[in-house]
């Protein structure tokens with residue numbers, strides 16, 4: 001399941017874009033808003049406490065508390081946030097459903113492709129111990145796949161290139177999960193890597209929520225969708 005959910009979500013997103021050619025941007029925006037709050041809730045309710053708990057020093061009976069571990073986790077979270085900001089210089093925000101690319105495109109957008117792949121690969125890493133989060137990543141990548149595929153089709157990009165792009169993108173998260181679960185050196189740094197991913201998810205999901213309210217006008221449907229995301233994630 002951990003492998004299949006994030007893989008399928010991108011392929012389904014690709015198929016939705018190819019077969020249904022969604023015209024209704026409103027629904028996509030709502031799905032984005034939902035995915036943002038869903039992902040953020042899973043991050044703060046599951047991944048974040050888990051990362052801190054895993055670095056809690058074992059109780060040796062001493063009264064002295066060692067705070068160095070927890071504060072280094074915090075730094076890794078910040079590294080994740082800054083890293084994601086840097087990635088977005090290259091991806092132009094594709095990870096949160098933004099595409100700022102030329103409207104006519106023949107060539108593969110390599111910078112976008114590579115930064116999106118690094119993003120998805122890292123996101124896969126904590127999943128080996130976190131099925132809940134696999135749902136979060138899957139629901140976060142579904143609208144992204146629809147938006148990107150639709151954009152590429154409209155930009156006149158070659159169909160084979162689009163398929164290649166989405167196939168590799170869909171394989172990245174499961175690959176990250178596999179690599180982090182099977183390489184001992186990476187397992188040793190599970191907490192640190194997960195903390196970086198927490199930072200990435202913080203930035204991504206809050207950007208999605210922020211951008212879904214870009215005009216800051218009260219929108220009951222959007223607010224409802226965001227609250228729904230929180231509630232659903234709580235019960236996952």
Ligand SMILES: [Zn+2]
Pocket residue numbers: 092093096098211
């Ligand atoms: Zn953006």
Ligand SMILES: [Zn+2]
Pocket residue numbers: 095119120123140141204
């Ligand atoms: Zn992502």
